[in-house]
Amino acid sequence: MSTATPSITTTETQARPELPLHQGSLGSRIAAGLATPGGAVFVLVGVLLVSIMVSNPNFTDPGALIRFAGRTAPIAIAAMGQYYVIVSGEFDLSMGAVIAAQVVLAGNFIGQDEGRIIPGLLLMLAVGALIGIINGLVTTLLKVPSFIVTLGMMLALSGLVRYITGGAASGNPVDAFRDIGRGGIEDVPVVDVIPYPLIILVVVATLSVWLMRRPFGRTLIAAGDNPEATHYSGAPLWSYKTRAFVLSSLSATVAGILLVGYAGVHPSVGAGYEFTAITAVVLGGVVLGGGRGWVLSAAAGAFALELLFTLLTSLGVPSTWRDTVQGLIIIAAVAVSARAWQVGRRPRRTTPTDPSRATHIATPSPNQPSTGATTGEN
Amino acid sequence: MRRTIRGTLASAAVLAVLAGCSTDVEEPADSTATESTSESEEASGDEGEWFVQADFDEQDAQRSATFEGDEAEPWLQYIDGEMSDTSEFKSDGAKKVCFANASVSNPWRQTGFITMTQQLEALQDKGVISDMEVRDAQDDDNTQLADIDYFISEGNCDAFIISPNSTAAMTPGVERACETGKPVVVFDRGVETDCATSFIHPIGGYAWGIDTAEFLSDNLEEGDKVVALRILPGVDVLETRWAAAEKIFEENGIEAEDFFTGADPTEIKKIITDALNQGEVAGVWMDAGDGAVAAIEAFEDAGVDYPVMTGEDEMSFLRKWEDTGLNGLAPVYSNFQWRTPLLALEKIFAGEEVPKEWVLPQTPITEDERAEYLEANDGMPDGHYAKFGGEDLPGFPEAWQDR
Numbered sequence: 001m002s003t004a005t006p007s008i009t010t011t012e013t014q015a016r017p018e019l020p021l022h023q024g025s026l027g028s029r030i031a032a033g034l035a036t037p038g039g040a041v042f043v044l045v046g047v048l049l050v051s052i053m054v055s056n057p058n059f060t061d062p063g064a065l066i067r068f069a070g071r072t073a074p075i076a077i078a079a080m081g082q083y084y085v086i087v088s089g090e091f092d093l094s095m096g097a098v099i100a101a102q103v104v105l106a107g108n109f110i111g112q113d114e115g116r117i118i119p120g121l122l123l124m125l126a127v128g129a130l131i132g133i134i135n136g137l138v139t140t141l142l143k144v145p146s147f148i149v150t151l152g153m154m155l156a157l158s159g160l161v162r163y164i165t166g167g168a169a170s171g172n173p174v175d176a177f178r179d180i181g182r183g184g185i186e187d188v189p190v191v192d193v194i195p196y197p198l199i200i201l202v203v204v205a206t207l208s209v210w211l212m213r214r215p216f217g218r219t220l221i222a223a224g225d226n227p228e229a230t231h232y233s234g235a236p237l238w239s240y241k242t243r244a245f246v247l248s249s250l251s252a253t254v255a256g257i258l259l260v261g262y263a264g265v266h267p268s269v270g271a272g273y274e275f276t277a278i279t280a281v282v283l284g285g286v287v288l289g290g291g292r293g294w295v296l297s298a299a300a301g302a303f304a305l306e307l308l309f310t311l312l313t314s315l316g317v318p319s320t321w322r323d324t325v326q327g328l329i330i331i332a333a334v335a336v337s338a339r340a341w342q343v344g345r346r347p348r349r350t351t352p353t354d355p356s357r358a359t360h361i362a363t364p365s366p367n368q369p370s371t372g373a374t375t376g377e378n
Numbered sequence: 379m380r381r382t383i384r385g386t387l388a389s390a391a392v393l394a395v396l397a398g399c400s401t402d403v404e405e406p407a408d409s410t411a412t413e414s415t416s417e418s419e420e421a422s423g424d425e426g427e428w429f430v431q432a433d434f435d436e437q438d439a440q441r442s443a444t445f446e447g448d449e450a451e452p453w454l455q456y457i458d459g460e461m462s463d464t465s466e467f468k469s470d471g472a473k474k475v476c477f478a479n480a481s482v483s484n485p486w487r488q489t490g491f492i493t494m495t496q497q498l499e500a501l502q503d504k505g506v507i508s509d510m511e512v513r514d515a516q517d518d519d520n521t522q523l524a525d526i527d528y529f530i531s532e533g534n535c536d537a538f539i540i541s542p543n544s545t546a547a548m549t550p551g552v553e554r555a556c557e558t559g560k561p562v563v564v565f566d567r568g569v570e571t572d573c574a575t576s577f578i579h580p581i582g583g584y585a586w587g588i589d590t591a592e593f594l595s596d597n598l599e600e601g602d603k604v605v606a607l608r609i610l611p612g613v614d615v616l617e618t619r620w621a622a623a624e625k626i627f628e629e630n631g632i633e634a635e636d637f638f639t640g641a642d643p644t645e646i647k648k649i650i651t652d653a654l655n656q657g658e659v660a661g662v663w664m665d666a667g668d669g670a671v672a673a674i675e676a677f678e679d680a681g682v683d684y685p686v687m688t689g690e691d692e693m694s695f696l697r698k699w700e701d702t703g704l705n706g707l708a709p710v711y712s713n714f715q716w717r718t719p720l721l722a723l724e725k726i727f728a729g730e731e732v733p734k735e736w737v738l739p740q741t742p743i744t745e746d747e748r749a750e751y752l753e754a755n756d757g758m759p760d761g762h763y764a765k766f767g768g769e770d771l772p773g774f775p776e777a778w779q780d781r
Contacts (some may be wrong), residue, residue, distance in 0.1 A: 058655050067679070071648065162483075162516075171694075171760045172671070182679065263643035263672045271642060313652050320611075320638060 037285025037337035038297035044283075045300050048307035056314040063192040068310070069303075070184065070195025071262060074255040076302040077201055078273055079280035080208050081251020083298035084244040086281050089224035089290030090139060090146035092248040095277055097157035098131055099270025102256030104161050107265035110173040117177045121257070128253030129246050131157075136242025146245075154274070165267050172264045181261020197258045201299075204254065208295045217295075220244055224290020279326050280305050282333045305329070428617040429625065437584035437622075445739050452739045453714040453767050454721060461731040462575050467561050468729030472508035475723060476535035478525045478551075480543035480567070481517040484641065484668055485692060485761030490716030492778055496771040497717045503772070506724045511535070519547040526551040530558055537561045537726070539719045542569050545614050561726045563719045567615055576722050576732045580712040580740035583615045586665075587622025589742050590688040591632075593707040594661045597686045600631035602660035605653050605685075607673060609641045609666050615711070619665045634663065643672030650676035662687040667708070670695040671760075674702060691743050694760035696752055699745075708743040714767025 024032070033039040053060045059068075078095055085092040102124050110120040135153055139146040172178065184195035211217050220240050223230045231237055252273070259269050284301030286293025308329075309322060445455035475498075482488045501507045511533060515522035522543045529535050538555045542548035542564065549570045555562045556573035565578035594604060604627065608620055620636060627634040635653075639645045646669045653659050654676070662673050667690025677684055684704035689695035691708045699706045715738050722732050743751055743764060751764040758778055768774055 056656055058657070064655050067651065071651065182675070259644055263647050264669075264675075266641065266643050266669065268640050268642040269644055271640065310652060314656060 037333075038292075038294045039285070041284045041297050041300045041304055044304045045307060048304060048311055052307060052311050052314060055311065059310075059314075062190050066191040066194065066198065068306075069201075070198045072303055072306045073195070073197035073201035074181075074258040074262070075273070075276055075280065075306060076299040077204050077251050077258070078255040078277040079284070079298045079302040080204060080295055081248040081255075082274070082277035082281050083208075083284075083286055083293065083295050084220065084247045085146070086278070086286055086288060087224050087290050087293055087295075088220045088241050088244045089227065090241060090244070091150060091278070092135065092245060093147065093150040093274045094131065094135060094153035094157060095248065095252045096270045096273035096275070097154040097161070098128065098249055098252035099256040099259060099273050100161050100267055101157045102128065102253050103260050103265055103269045104165055104267060106173045106177065106257065106260045107171060108164070110177050111171065112174050114174050114176050117174070120173075120177065124253050124257065125250065128249045132246030132249030133242060135249065136245035137238070139245070140238035140241050150274075161267050173260060178261040178264070181258035181263075183261070197262070200254065200258065204251070205296060205299055212295050216240070216243070221291055224292075226291070275326065276305065277302070279330045279333070282330055282337065285333075285337045287337060288334060428614070429621040433582075433618070434584045434588075434622055434625070437582045438588055440581045440737060441585050441588065441740075452712070453717045455739050456733045457737040459737075460734040462734045463731055464561070464575065464726040465729045467575075467726050469727060472502070472505050473536035473723070473727055474508050474534060475510040475537050475539060475720070476529040476533045477510055477512045477539040477719075478522055478529060478541070479512055479514050480522060480541050481514060483517055484666075486666070486668070486690075486711070486713060486763060488761065488781065489763045489766050489778065490713050492781065493714065493766050493768040493771065494716040494720065496768055496773045496777050497720045499772050501720055501724060504724075506727065507720065510720075515543055517543060519543050522548060523551045526555055530554060535560065537563070537723050539563045539565070539723070540569075540574075541565055542567045544612075545569055561723065563722050563726075565715055565719050567613070572734070575726060576719075576734065576736050578715055578718045578722060578736040578738065580710075580715055580738045582740070583618030584622040585740055586619040586709050586711060587624075588626065590619075590663055590707060590709050591623035591626035591630075593688060593742075594663060594686055595626060595630035595632055597705055598632055598660050602632055603653075603658060604632050604634040604661035604663055605650060605659050606634050606636035606663040607639050607646055607649065607665070607669070608636055609668070610638055616665050623663055632661070639669060641666070641668045643669045646672045647676045647679075651680060654680045654682060658682075659685055661685050664689055666690055666711075667692040667695045671698045674698050674704070678702075691751070691764040692760070693752075693755055693758055693762045693764065696743070696748060696755075696764060697760070700748060700752060706745065708748070708764070710740055710742055710765050712738050712740050712767075713763040713765055714738070717767060717771075 034043055058064060078099070082092055082095060105124055105127065106120060109123060110116045131153065135146070135150055138144050138149045180196055180200075184193040184198075186193055188194050212220075219230065219235050220243075222233075223235065223237055223240050227237060252270075255273070256270065263269060280301035281293070281298045282288060282301070283304055284293065284297035284299070286298055286301075305326070308325070312321070312325065440457060443457050445452075446458055447455040449455070477494075479491070480487075482491050498507060498510050502509075511529070513522075513525035513528070515525055526538070526540065529538060537560055538558075540548070540552055540555065540562065542552070545568055552562065552564060552569045553571050553573055556571070561575045562573070563576050563578065564574040568577060568579065598604070606620065606623065609616060611617070624634065624636070637649045639649065650659065650662070650673050659677075659682075662685045664670055664673070664687075670687070670689035670692070671694050674684065674687070684702055687699075687704055687706045689699065689706060689708055691710045691713075695706075696708060699708070718736065718738065722736065725732050754769070755762060755764050757775065759781060761781075762778055766778065768778065771777075
């Protein structure tokens with residue numbers, strides 16, 4: 001494998017060559033991007049969308065499409081949150097439990113009192129941030145694997161929710177609060193309504209793209225790709241990873257706020273969301289273990305997953321098969337994307353020296369850094 | 379290469395852990411499904427593995443049966459039948475009761491448990507019961523078996539009340555409790571033994587299915603589409619509701635499609651929205667009312683007419699039903715049955731005979747009766763059940779309001 005992959009070390013002797021990602025016309029760059037796992041998911045979304053429209057003509061109605069996009073917003077936001085953690089080389093399994101806790105918090109704290117909406121939102125965000133900080137600090141400073149930390153957090157929060165609610169629904173919060181997840185801008189031409197969740201998704205996605213192009217995003221990917229090198233470069237790993245966990249918990253909180261509005265309070269809201277988010281992230285071509293992948297591919301992965309389930313429903317496949325399908329997808333996606341990234345779909349730099357010998361010793365982990373992260377033009 | 383392997387291992391681990399978790403969450407009654415299937419497998423075929431014609435016919439008849447006792451106290455009414463002689467248990471003094479509860483993980487069980495606690499208070503004041511020790515199995519068969527065994531060996535119990543988590547798995551536990559020679563009262567879900575002094579339950583799932591499916595069939599045309607929302611597979615009291623309804627839908631040419639929701643409102647809303655995208659939905663059938671509001675909201679959000687719908691006597695549904703004015707019915711799985719086990723023990727310790735199988739009345743709430751129940755339960759939370767039957771107990775109404 002290492003023999004097939006060029007390495008950075010060999011480029012030291014040269015004048016800086018043009019980065020391969022910036023070579024070629026826009027069209028060819030997009031084509032190259034679509035050939036990576038992180039880009040292919042957008043093709044997949046397109047294919048699934050067309051398939052659904054063919055199998056169910058009602059889905060061609062713009063109103064139906066935009067409602068679908070609106071209801072997929074919470075899972076797409078959760079997937080983007082999970083992306084930060086996964087790309088930095090960790091996991092966040094506490095996501096679903098965070099959503100459930102926030103949903104119950106909204107129901108109990110806000111209740112039927114409109115005056116408590118703003119304090120309620122602030123409280124939920126504060127709780128979300130606190131959970132992320134705990135997850136992050138225990139992972140980074142106490143060196144407990146994130147897998148275990150967030151699993152523990154999941155159980156702790158589930159137990160808390162169960163203790164508070166006894167496992168059953170309490171009353172819904174006031175309608176004005178639920179409108180965030182249920183309402184939209186009415187009387188829009190063509191699509192009829194623009195759901196608020198969709199607007200929130202666009203805002204979150206824009207902020208995410210911006211954030212990933214900042215030094216924070218670059219360093220986070222580097223931390224997932226090669227923690228040792230990132231550490232030696234002087235970046236405080238614990239701080240970056242903790243911030244990734246905070247972003248993940250905050251995303252879960254936003255998803256929770258939208259879900260309370262969309263559906264209402266129930267302790268089972270958010271159940272399995274961590275699994276769905278991880279599946280979406282993996283389907284988006286983000287490599288488990290970190291260091292590869294684009295944040296919008298994670299959101300696209302969420303859309304692909306939901307479209308697939310909708311397609312299965314409209315084809316009459318019983319919903320009981322859903323978990324099985326999801327399980328198979330995660331296995332297949334991990335296998336395929338791991339292969340695809342290794343093969344390296346990008347145009348390679350041609351180097352005068354033979355890279356294969358030199359790299360063998362110099363870089364035992366011969367991955368091109370940040371390949372996936374810079375497919376920003378997709 | 380190393381990274382690839384590490385990544386694959388990590389994902390395998392994710393799968394393993396998550397698979398484990400999701401099985402726990404979504405299929406608490408898993409063992410019921412597998413074990414009870416074998417018991418009724420000869421009934422399989424077109425009619426489905428849960429459908430037993432004899433039970434269907436029996437419960438169909440019981441819907442119009444005459445109940446013994448005072449109509450004002452339906453929790454003490456029963457259908458005339460075999461009685462258990464309890465003279466051997468007759469004894470004076472306050473007794474300690476041990477209650478192995480399946481869970482309080484849904485609003486129906488929570489409401490019932492409050493009623494039971496208040497009934498206990500009343501009986502403690504009368505000096506019938508000294509104490510009730512409760513163990514909550516949290517929807518887990520193994521936990522409940524351990525709870526029962528703990529009660530038998532260390533509980534110092536004078537009587538057992540068991541609300542089984544699942545039918546087949548809890549049978550040996552109930553049998554062991556019977557072997558102590560102390561009175562055993564089983565209620566709600568059944569077990570495959572008749573060793574209990576009394577088995578208390580409302581008419582049952584078939585009656586629910588018949589009431590609801592007949593209502594929908596009467597109010598819909600042949601060929602209309604009905605979405606059936608079911609909580610989870612494998613629990614007998616829920617499976618029989620659907621088994622009966624499915625049969626009646628088929629007979630009347632109603633096109634019903636069933637989905638499992640886990641009572642998750644997000645799931646419910648998605649299912650209805652998808653179904654509406656496929657075409658018109660004329661009716662909604664539910665095997666339990668939890669989440670009915672989310673189902674109705676899906677119709678509102680899609681901007682289409684309300685369906686004909688059956689929910690449950692949960693306040694959230696009754697209120698939404700009134701607000702929307704949709705054509706509906708609230709079937710009832712009599713929540714007041716949670717009072718009956720303690721009252722049965724009072725009779726048992728007095729040496730009075732009790733029905734061997736204590737079948738309680740189970741009557742749906744119609745649109746005409748709705749206002750009356752809404753008024754009677756004014757101020758109760760959304761998760762409260764209209765036919766909880768605790769109006770005459772100490773602590774009414776605060777105990778049910780503050781939960």
